[in-house]
Amino acid sequence: MDLTKNELAYFSDIGALEHDAFGRLVFIGLSYVESWELKCFHDTYLQQEQWANPERYVELMVRHERARLQCNQPQH
Numbered sequence: 001m002d003l004t005k006n007e008l009a010y011f012s013d014i015g016a017l018e019h020d021a022f023g024r025l026v027f028i029g030l031s032y033v034e035s036w037e038l039k040c041f042h043d044t045y046l047q048q049e050q051w052a053n054p055e056r057y058v059e060l061m062v063r064h065e066r067a068r069l070q071c072n073q074p075q076h
Contacts, residue, residue, distance in 0.1 A: 001024070001025050001026065001027075001032070001035050001036055001039055002039075003025070003039075011027075014068070015028070015068055015071060016028060016064070016068050018071075020032055027039075027064045027068075028064060028067045028068045028071055029063050029064045029065075029066065029067025029068065030060060030063065030064050030067075034060055037056070037060060038057070038060045038061065038064060041056075041057040041060070041061075
């Protein structure tokens with residue numbers, strides 16, 4: 001997944017990234033293809049009224065956020 005330097009810094013800071021089994025950078029909780037899809041949604045967020053399937057964004061974002069928050073919770 002191609003991220004700018006600033007995107008990489010931001011997503012790393014909030015614990016949103018991991019590497020998949022092939023060493024590719026992905027959003028936590030999503031596959032490589034799904035990560036690309038979510039990135040495309042992020043890149044066109046200001047034009048969201050033109051998205052063909054806004055429900056897909058919500059689906060991907062919810063799955064990613066749940067996984068991200070679960071990974072970043074302190075383990076006891």
